[in-house]
Amino acid sequence: MISTLEKEITFRFLKARKKDGFLNIISIFSFIGISLGVAVLIIVMSVMNGFRTELINKIVGFNAHITVKPYEKKYINPARFNNVQLNSISKNLMSSNSGEAIIIQKNISKGIVLRGYTQNDFSKLNIINDNSFVGDRNNLQKNYISIGKELSFTLGLKIGDDITIMSSSGIETVIGSLPKKKIFTVISLFQSGLADFDNNIAFVNLDTLDEFFNLTDNDRNLEIYLKNPQNIENQKIIVEKIFPEEFVFSWADTNSSLFSALKVERNVMFIILTLIIIVAAFNIISGLTILVKNKTRDIAILKSIGVLNKSIVKIFFLVGVIIGTSATIFGILLGVIFSMYVEDLRQFLSDVFNISLFPEEIYFLSTMPSEINPSSIFLISLFSILITIIVSIFPALKAAKLDPVQSLKYE
Secondary structure, three states: OOOHHHHHHHHHHHOOOHHHHHHHHHHHHHHHHHHHHHHHHHHHHHHHHHHHHHHHHHHHHHOOOEEEEOOOOOOOOHHHOOOHHHHHHEEEEEEEEEEEEEEEEOOEEEEEEEEEEOHHHHOOOOOOOOOOOEEOOOOOOOOEEEEEHHHHHHHOOOOOOEEEEEEEEEEEEOOEEEEEEEEEEEEEEEOOOOHHHHHHEEEEEHHHHHHHOOOOHHHOEEEEEEOOOOOHHHHHHHHHHHOOOOEEEEHHHHOHHHHHHHHHHHHHHHHHHHHHHHHHHHHHHHHHHHHHHHOHHHHHHHHHOOOOHHHHHHHHHHHHHHHHHHHHHHHHHHHHHHHHOHHHHHHHHHHHHOOOOOOHHHHOOOOOOOOOOHHHHHHHHHHHHHHHHHHHHHHHHHHHOOOHHHHHOOO
């Protein structure tokens, strides 16, 4: 417990006096340093959380949440699996297939992945129902193809144009095996926001794809679209129990390297920016050490009138903790406000200095994302206050060890 005397002395030591000018400067820099460290850490974590969420939304919007692939040519028919658990977690079940092919357009040849869906399933895809989609959503019949806008720019294509696609499977003739060729008509253009998808993937009718690659119903995959795609690991376990003889993988598995890199980058940024708080917190040691030196006479008087050593420790410890805690709170407010208006700030700086701070062609996002995570803020606050507590201990113990006789000898 903290007594009334300890509180009064603590707040008196915190008050600025003219003769303590240098000490006040150190305290101010400690406060500003910790506040900026906490604020910058919150802003960076919020932007990285926002970027990760936007990236997940784009990947999840383009890919199936969970895919079930047959091992031994076993037909997976969604209608057969009227499983209660599966229905409770999924909103859509689709049959699909895919194959690699080559687009031949004028003098350009380009590899591409064709994905096949039925007309009904194609119209249910999230990316097809996005506002950026151009063309007929309800017409993916035979010989029609839907391509990404990025690919249309690369090949100079528009809706209604014909393109020639060469299959990796062949036709047996008297002179040997020849690759299949087929002419498709561009019926629509989609945009996922991720160049790799828009430039390398196209959608065709499922029956047309099977015919083009010499596939059968037994080669088709089952795509599962979940009600809650974020909680992927637990739901993947449920699906694996329902399909024990098939290969089950999720969007997180197919993009594991990307998200591992993002996680490492996030952790490294947290460590680096935490060093800012640590450096600023060390100023508290300097400030408290000078305060102890300046208050030698006061400490000696307090000990002479019977104030215990533990009370002296508490007083100087509280001074450091109050500076650190108040700086942390101010840093949280500053960081949250900046995180809320980071896009407005980016636009302002871009307009004033005529620079591009977040180029869309690199990040594939038109605005700078920001997502304030309460758990991240709590963790940052905890680290900041913990560091403050640690650096306040040594000066407080030093103050308690002062000898009152020696301190008052020449007074």
